[in-house]
Amino acid sequence: MMHPLPTPAALTAAHPLTPAAADAVADHRATVAAVLDRRDPRLLVVVGPCSVHDPAAALEYAGLLADAARRLADDLVLVFRAYLEKPRTITGWTGLIACPGLDGKGDLATGLRLGRSFLTDAAATGLPLAYEFVDPALAPYVADTVSWAAVGARTVASQPHRHLASWLPMPVGMKNCVSGRLDTAIAAVQAAAHPHTLPTVSPDGCLTALDSTGNPDAHLVLRGGPTPNYDMTGVAQARSALAAADLPHRLVVDAAHGNSGKDHDRQPHVITDLAAQIADGDDSLAGVMIESYLSDGRQDPGAATLRPDLSITDPCLGWSRTVPLLDHLALASRRRRSSPRAVADQADRPASTSGAAP
Ligand SMILES: O=C[C@H](O)[C@H](O)COP(=O)(O)O
Numbered sequence: 001m002m003h004p005l006p007t008p009a010a011l012t013a014a015h016p017l018t019p020a021a022a023d024a025v026a027d028h029r030a031t032v033a034a035v036l037d038r039r040d041p042r043l044l045v046v047v048g049p050c051s052v053h054d055p056a057a058a059l060e061y062a063g064l065l066a067d068a069a070r071r072l073a074d075d076l077v078l079v080f081r082a083y084l085e086k087p088r089t090i091t092g093w094t095g096l097i098a099c100p101g102l103d104g105k106g107d108l109a110t111g112l113r114l115g116r117s118f119l120t121d122a123a124a125t126g127l128p129l130a131y132e133f134v135d136p137a138l139a140p141y142v143a144d145t146v147s148w149a150a151v152g153a154r155t156v157a158s159q160p161h162r163h164l165a166s167w168l169p170m171p172v173g174m175k176n177c178v179s180g181r182l183d184t185a186i187a188a189v190q191a192a193a194h195p196h197t198l199p200t201v202s203p204d205g206c207l208t209a210l211d212s213t214g215n216p217d218a219h220l221v222l223r224g225g226p227t228p229n230y231d232m233t234g235v236a237q238a239r240s241a242l243a244a245a246d247l248p249h250r251l252v253v254d255a256a257h258g259n260s261g262k263d264h265d266r267q268p269h270v271i272t273d274l275a276a277q278i279a280d281g282d283d284s285l286a287g288v289m290i291e292s293y294l295s296d297g298r299q300d301p302g303a304a305t306l307r308p309d310l311s312i313t314d315p316c317l318g319w320s321r322t323v324p325l326l327d328h329l330a331l332a333s334r335r336r337r338s339s340p341r342a343v344a345d346q347a348d349r350p351a352s353t354s355g356a357a358p
Protein backbone atom coordinates (compact mmCIF):
# COMPACT_ATOMS: atom_id res chain seq x y z
CA MET A 1 0.00 0.00 0.00
CA MET A 2 1.21 3.53 -0.73
CA HIS A 3 0.75 6.45 1.69
CA PRO A 4 1.17 10.01 0.40
CA LEU A 5 3.61 12.19 2.34
CA PRO A 6 3.66 15.98 2.67
CA THR A 7 6.16 17.79 0.48
CA PRO A 8 9.25 19.18 2.24
CA ALA A 9 7.91 22.70 1.55
CA ALA A 10 4.52 21.93 3.13
CA LEU A 11 6.08 20.33 6.20
CA THR A 12 8.56 23.20 6.59
CA ALA A 13 5.76 25.77 6.26
CA ALA A 14 3.78 23.95 8.98
CA HIS A 15 6.81 23.79 11.30
CA PRO A 16 9.19 26.56 10.25
CA LEU A 17 12.43 27.57 11.92
CA THR A 18 12.04 31.11 13.17
CA PRO A 19 14.32 33.59 11.34
CA ALA A 20 16.39 33.84 14.55
CA ALA A 21 16.72 30.04 14.75
CA ALA A 22 17.69 29.83 11.07
CA ASP A 23 20.40 32.46 11.65
CA ALA A 24 21.56 30.52 14.71
CA VAL A 25 21.86 27.30 12.66
CA ALA A 26 24.10 29.13 10.16
CA ASP A 27 26.26 30.42 13.04
CA HIS A 28 26.40 26.99 14.70
CA ARG A 29 27.53 25.31 11.47
CA ALA A 30 30.33 27.85 11.08
CA THR A 31 31.34 27.37 14.73
CA VAL A 32 31.41 23.57 14.44
CA ALA A 33 33.54 23.83 11.27
CA ALA A 34 35.92 26.21 13.05
CA VAL A 35 36.27 23.84 16.02
CA LEU A 36 36.97 20.92 13.68
CA ASP A 37 39.66 22.97 11.93
CA ARG A 38 41.00 24.13 15.32
CA ARG A 39 40.54 27.78 14.32
CA ASP A 40 38.28 27.76 17.38
CA PRO A 41 40.24 26.11 20.24
CA ARG A 42 37.21 24.78 22.11
CA LEU A 43 36.09 21.15 22.24
CA LEU A 44 32.98 19.91 20.42
CA VAL A 45 30.78 17.67 22.57
CA VAL A 46 27.89 15.90 20.80
CA VAL A 47 25.74 14.77 23.69
CA GLY A 48 22.19 13.55 24.23
CA PRO A 49 19.95 10.52 24.01
CA CYS A 50 20.66 7.59 21.75
CA SER A 51 17.21 8.27 20.27
CA VAL A 52 14.25 10.54 20.94
CA HIS A 53 11.09 8.55 21.75
CA ASP A 54 9.26 11.10 23.91
CA PRO A 55 9.58 14.64 22.51
CA ALA A 56 8.52 16.41 25.74
CA ALA A 57 11.07 14.54 27.86
CA ALA A 58 13.80 15.06 25.26
CA LEU A 59 13.04 18.81 25.29
CA GLU A 60 13.33 18.79 29.08
CA TYR A 61 16.79 17.25 28.62
CA ALA A 62 17.61 19.89 25.96
CA GLY A 63 16.73 22.62 28.47
CA LEU A 64 19.24 21.22 30.96
CA LEU A 65 21.85 20.91 28.24
CA ALA A 66 21.24 24.48 27.04
CA ASP A 67 21.98 25.75 30.59
CA ALA A 68 25.19 23.70 30.67
CA ALA A 69 26.13 24.99 27.20
CA ARG A 70 25.88 28.59 28.40
CA ARG A 71 27.85 27.85 31.58
CA LEU A 72 30.67 26.03 29.74
CA ALA A 73 30.73 28.13 26.56
CA ASP A 74 34.30 29.35 27.06
CA ASP A 75 35.63 25.81 26.75
CA LEU A 76 33.02 23.60 25.06
CA VAL A 77 30.64 23.73 22.10
CA LEU A 78 27.77 21.47 23.19
CA VAL A 79 25.66 19.95 20.40
CA PHE A 80 22.38 18.17 21.22
CA ARG A 81 21.91 14.66 19.80
CA ALA A 82 18.46 15.02 18.25
CA TYR A 83 18.38 11.58 16.60
CA LEU A 84 15.03 10.69 15.04
CA GLU A 85 16.13 7.84 12.73
CA LYS A 86 17.81 4.68 14.01
CA PRO A 87 19.85 2.26 11.90
CA ARG A 88 19.38 -1.36 13.04
CA THR A 89 21.80 -4.25 12.86
CA ILE A 90 18.89 -6.50 11.89
CA THR A 91 15.49 -5.28 13.09
CA GLY A 92 14.11 -3.08 15.87
CA TRP A 93 12.49 0.29 16.39
CA THR A 94 13.75 2.56 13.61
CA GLY A 95 13.06 5.88 15.27
CA LEU A 96 10.41 8.52 15.87
CA ILE A 97 10.03 9.51 12.21
CA ALA A 98 9.47 5.98 10.89
CA CYS A 99 7.57 4.56 13.88
CA PRO A 100 6.13 7.41 15.98
CA GLY A 101 3.56 5.15 17.69
CA LEU A 102 6.32 2.95 19.19
CA ASP A 103 4.03 0.06 18.29
CA GLY A 104 6.03 -1.58 15.52
CA LYS A 105 3.87 0.03 12.83
CA GLY A 106 5.38 2.42 10.28
CA ASP A 107 3.71 5.85 9.96
CA LEU A 108 6.01 8.24 8.14
CA ALA A 109 3.38 10.94 7.62
CA THR A 110 2.75 11.29 11.36
CA GLY A 111 6.43 10.75 12.18
CA LEU A 112 7.57 13.51 9.83
CA ARG A 113 5.15 15.99 11.43
CA LEU A 114 6.11 14.98 14.96
CA GLY A 115 9.82 14.88 14.11
CA ARG A 116 9.92 18.24 12.37
CA SER A 117 7.94 19.85 15.18
CA PHE A 118 10.41 18.40 17.71
CA LEU A 119 13.44 19.65 15.74
CA THR A 120 12.09 23.20 15.51
CA ASP A 121 11.31 23.18 19.25
CA ALA A 122 14.80 21.81 19.99
CA ALA A 123 16.39 24.48 17.77
CA ALA A 124 14.48 27.14 19.73
CA THR A 125 16.55 26.23 22.83
CA GLY A 126 19.50 27.83 21.03
CA LEU A 127 21.46 24.57 20.97
CA PRO A 128 23.08 23.27 17.78
CA LEU A 129 21.44 19.98 16.75
CA ALA A 130 23.17 16.73 15.76
CA TYR A 131 21.37 14.22 13.54
CA GLU A 132 22.19 10.90 11.88
CA PHE A 133 20.91 10.80 8.31
CA VAL A 134 19.83 7.17 7.97
CA ASP A 135 17.43 7.49 5.02
CA PRO A 136 18.67 9.97 2.38
CA ALA A 137 15.07 10.45 1.16
CA LEU A 138 14.14 12.11 4.47
CA ALA A 139 17.00 14.64 4.45
CA PRO A 140 15.08 17.44 2.65
CA TYR A 141 12.53 17.43 5.50
CA VAL A 142 14.99 18.06 8.33
CA ALA A 143 18.43 19.17 7.08
CA ASP A 144 17.82 22.91 7.60
CA THR A 145 17.63 22.36 11.38
CA VAL A 146 20.90 20.41 11.72
CA SER A 147 24.36 21.79 12.58
CA TRP A 148 26.39 18.55 12.82
CA ALA A 149 25.52 15.35 10.98
CA ALA A 150 26.62 11.74 11.24
CA VAL A 151 26.78 9.00 8.67
CA GLY A 152 26.68 5.91 10.86
CA ALA A 153 28.80 2.80 11.10
CA ARG A 154 26.18 0.76 9.25
CA THR A 155 25.82 3.12 6.26
CA VAL A 156 29.28 4.66 5.85
CA ALA A 157 30.09 2.40 2.89
CA SER A 158 26.92 3.46 1.06
CA GLN A 159 27.33 5.65 -2.02
CA PRO A 160 23.93 7.40 -1.56
CA HIS A 161 24.99 8.44 1.97
CA ARG A 162 28.37 9.70 0.80
CA HIS A 163 26.69 11.64 -2.00
CA LEU A 164 24.13 13.03 0.43
CA ALA A 165 27.00 14.19 2.67
CA SER A 166 28.56 15.99 -0.31
CA TRP A 167 25.40 18.13 -0.42
CA LEU A 168 24.60 18.51 3.29
CA PRO A 169 25.28 22.10 4.34
CA MET A 170 26.95 21.23 7.67
CA PRO A 171 30.01 19.29 8.88
CA VAL A 172 29.43 15.52 8.58
CA GLY A 173 31.13 12.91 10.77
CA MET A 174 31.82 9.57 9.06
CA LYS A 175 31.88 6.79 11.63
CA ASN A 176 34.27 3.87 11.37
CA CYS A 177 32.58 0.59 10.40
CA VAL A 178 31.07 -1.77 12.95
CA SER A 179 34.05 -4.05 12.19
CA GLY A 180 36.34 -1.29 13.53
CA ARG A 181 37.95 -0.65 10.11
CA LEU A 182 38.86 2.97 9.44
CA ASP A 183 39.43 2.79 5.68
CA THR A 184 35.73 2.79 4.71
CA ALA A 185 35.07 5.95 6.75
CA ILE A 186 38.18 7.63 5.37
CA ALA A 187 37.01 6.80 1.84
CA ALA A 188 33.63 8.32 2.79
CA VAL A 189 35.35 11.55 3.91
CA GLN A 190 37.17 11.68 0.57
CA ALA A 191 34.04 10.87 -1.47
CA ALA A 192 31.96 13.50 0.35
CA ALA A 193 34.53 16.20 -0.41
CA HIS A 194 33.81 15.85 -4.15
CA PRO A 195 30.85 17.15 -6.16
CA HIS A 196 28.26 14.54 -7.16
CA THR A 197 24.86 14.40 -8.80
CA LEU A 198 22.25 12.78 -6.60
CA PRO A 199 18.53 12.11 -6.76
CA THR A 200 16.49 13.94 -4.15
CA VAL A 201 13.02 15.31 -3.49
CA SER A 202 12.65 19.01 -4.29
CA PRO A 203 10.82 21.33 -1.86
CA ASP A 204 7.64 20.91 -3.92
CA GLY A 205 7.90 17.13 -3.90
CA CYS A 206 9.34 16.33 -7.34
CA LEU A 207 12.03 13.72 -7.81
CA THR A 208 14.96 15.88 -8.85
CA ALA A 209 18.63 15.57 -9.78
CA LEU A 210 20.78 17.71 -7.49
CA ASP A 211 24.36 18.79 -8.23
CA SER A 212 26.32 18.97 -4.98
CA THR A 213 29.49 20.99 -4.54
CA GLY A 214 31.29 18.66 -2.11
CA ASN A 215 31.55 18.94 1.67
CA PRO A 216 34.85 20.45 2.90
CA ASP A 217 34.03 19.61 6.54
CA ALA A 218 33.53 15.83 6.43
CA HIS A 219 35.67 14.13 9.08
CA LEU A 220 36.36 10.81 10.78
CA VAL A 221 34.54 9.65 13.91
CA LEU A 222 36.13 6.86 15.96
CA ARG A 223 33.38 4.72 17.53
CA GLY A 224 35.33 1.52 18.17
CA GLY A 225 34.35 -1.94 16.91
CA PRO A 226 34.88 -5.34 18.50
CA THR A 227 37.66 -3.54 20.40
CA PRO A 228 37.76 0.16 21.35
CA ASN A 229 39.79 2.77 19.46
CA TYR A 230 39.55 5.79 21.79
CA ASP A 231 42.90 5.38 23.56
CA MET A 232 46.22 6.98 22.60
CA THR A 233 47.09 4.03 20.35
CA GLY A 234 43.74 4.12 18.55
CA VAL A 235 43.94 7.88 18.10
CA ALA A 236 47.55 7.67 16.84
CA GLN A 237 46.53 4.97 14.33
CA ALA A 238 43.68 7.18 13.11
CA ARG A 239 46.07 10.14 12.72
CA SER A 240 48.44 7.97 10.64
CA ALA A 241 45.58 6.71 8.48
CA LEU A 242 44.40 10.30 7.87
CA ALA A 243 47.95 11.42 7.05
CA ALA A 244 48.34 8.49 4.59
CA ALA A 245 45.13 9.66 2.88
CA ASP A 246 46.40 13.26 2.87
CA LEU A 247 43.52 14.38 5.08
CA PRO A 248 43.72 16.86 7.96
CA HIS A 249 44.07 15.48 11.50
CA ARG A 250 40.57 16.21 12.68
CA LEU A 251 38.85 13.61 14.79
CA VAL A 252 35.72 13.15 16.83
CA VAL A 253 35.66 10.19 19.25
CA ASP A 254 32.43 8.53 20.38
CA ALA A 255 32.53 7.31 23.98
CA ALA A 256 29.54 5.01 23.39
CA HIS A 257 28.94 2.15 20.91
CA GLY A 258 32.06 0.03 20.22
CA ASN A 259 34.14 2.27 22.49
CA SER A 260 32.11 1.26 25.53
CA GLY A 261 30.70 -2.08 24.38
CA LYS A 262 27.25 -0.40 24.61
CA ASP A 263 27.69 -0.31 28.39
CA HIS A 264 26.86 3.20 29.60
CA ASP A 265 28.80 2.57 32.82
CA ARG A 266 31.99 2.48 30.74
CA GLN A 267 31.46 5.90 29.15
CA PRO A 268 32.93 7.85 32.10
CA HIS A 269 36.15 5.83 31.83
CA VAL A 270 36.36 6.54 28.08
CA ILE A 271 35.70 10.26 28.61
CA THR A 272 38.31 10.43 31.39
CA ASP A 273 40.90 8.86 29.07
CA LEU A 274 39.98 11.27 26.26
CA ALA A 275 40.10 14.24 28.65
CA ALA A 276 43.65 13.25 29.65
CA GLN A 277 44.72 13.12 25.98
CA ILE A 278 43.11 16.52 25.37
CA ALA A 279 44.64 18.13 28.48
CA ASP A 280 48.01 16.76 27.32
CA GLY A 281 47.60 18.94 24.22
CA ASP A 282 46.42 16.50 21.53
CA ASP A 283 44.92 19.00 19.10
CA SER A 284 43.66 16.36 16.65
CA LEU A 285 40.87 15.54 19.13
CA ALA A 286 38.35 18.12 18.01
CA GLY A 287 35.31 16.51 19.56
CA VAL A 288 33.76 13.73 21.60
CA MET A 289 30.33 12.09 21.68
CA ILE A 290 28.38 10.94 24.75
CA GLU A 291 25.07 9.05 24.90
CA SER A 292 23.29 10.71 27.81
CA TYR A 293 19.66 11.16 28.83
CA LEU A 294 17.57 12.12 31.84
CA SER A 295 17.98 8.74 33.59
CA ASP A 296 20.65 6.09 33.62
CA GLY A 297 20.30 2.94 31.50
CA ARG A 298 17.65 1.73 29.05
CA GLN A 299 14.31 -0.04 28.84
CA ASP A 300 12.83 -2.54 26.45
CA PRO A 301 10.81 -0.71 23.77
CA GLY A 302 8.22 -3.50 23.94
CA ALA A 303 7.42 -2.80 27.61
CA ALA A 304 3.72 -2.20 28.33
CA THR A 305 4.43 1.17 29.98
CA LEU A 306 7.37 3.15 28.67
CA ARG A 307 9.17 5.70 30.82
CA PRO A 308 9.73 9.04 29.04
CA ASP A 309 13.08 9.60 30.80
CA LEU A 310 14.79 6.31 29.85
CA SER A 311 16.31 5.35 26.49
CA ILE A 312 14.52 2.72 24.42
CA THR A 313 17.60 2.04 22.27
CA ASP A 314 21.17 1.99 23.66
CA PRO A 315 21.71 2.63 27.38
CA CYS A 316 22.56 6.24 28.24
CA LEU A 317 24.32 7.92 31.13
CA GLY A 318 21.89 9.81 33.32
CA TRP A 319 22.07 13.60 33.47
CA SER A 320 23.48 13.66 37.00
CA ARG A 321 26.42 11.53 35.84
CA THR A 322 26.85 13.56 32.65
CA VAL A 323 27.38 16.96 34.28
CA PRO A 324 30.69 16.04 36.01
CA LEU A 325 31.98 14.64 32.70
CA LEU A 326 31.14 17.91 30.91
CA ASP A 327 32.98 19.82 33.66
CA HIS A 328 35.94 17.48 33.30
CA LEU A 329 36.04 17.98 29.51
CA ALA A 330 35.80 21.76 29.96
CA LEU A 331 38.84 21.69 32.23
CA ALA A 332 40.74 19.50 29.75
CA SER A 333 39.87 21.88 26.91
CA ARG A 334 41.11 24.85 28.97
CA ARG A 335 44.35 23.04 29.83
CA ARG A 336 44.93 22.16 26.18
CA ARG A 337 44.82 25.82 25.19
CA SER A 338 47.88 26.48 27.35
CA SER A 339 49.67 23.19 26.69
CA PRO A 340 53.06 23.63 24.93
CA ARG A 341 52.15 20.80 22.51
CA ALA A 342 48.92 22.47 21.34
CA VAL A 343 50.62 25.86 21.02
CA ALA A 344 53.33 24.26 18.81
CA ASP A 345 50.66 22.46 16.70
CA GLN A 346 48.80 25.75 16.20
CA ALA A 347 51.98 27.48 15.04
CA ASP A 348 52.60 24.69 12.48
CA ARG A 349 49.03 24.67 11.18
CA PRO A 350 48.58 26.14 7.68
CA ALA A 351 45.86 28.77 7.31
CA SER A 352 42.57 26.90 6.77
CA THR A 353 40.62 27.12 3.54
CA SER A 354 37.58 25.47 5.08
CA GLY A 355 34.80 27.82 5.99
CA ALA A 356 31.25 27.94 7.12
CA ALA A 357 28.82 25.87 5.16
CA PRO A 358 25.91 27.90 3.79
O1 LIG B 1 22.75 3.65 18.43
C1 LIG B 1 21.94 2.77 18.50
C2 LIG B 1 22.23 1.38 18.14
O2 LIG B 1 23.55 1.06 18.47
C3 LIG B 1 22.02 1.15 16.68
O3 LIG B 1 20.79 1.68 16.33
C4 LIG B 1 22.08 -0.33 16.38
O4 LIG B 1 21.34 -1.01 17.28
P1 LIG B 1 21.05 -2.59 17.19
O5 LIG B 1 22.38 -3.28 16.98
O6 LIG B 1 20.43 -2.87 18.51
O7 LIG B 1 20.12 -2.82 16.04
Ligand SMILES: C=C(OP(=O)(O)O)C(=O)O
Pocket residue numbers: 050083087132151152153154175223254257
Ligand atom coordinates in the same frame (compact mmCIF):
# COMPACT_ATOMS: atom_id res chain seq x y z
C1 LIG C 1 23.92 4.20 15.64
C2 LIG C 1 24.79 5.07 16.16
O1 LIG C 1 26.12 4.97 16.11
P1 LIG C 1 27.00 3.95 15.25
O2 LIG C 1 26.66 4.23 13.81
O3 LIG C 1 28.39 4.30 15.62
O4 LIG C 1 26.62 2.56 15.68
C3 LIG C 1 24.33 6.25 16.92
O5 LIG C 1 25.14 7.13 17.23
O6 LIG C 1 23.16 6.30 17.22
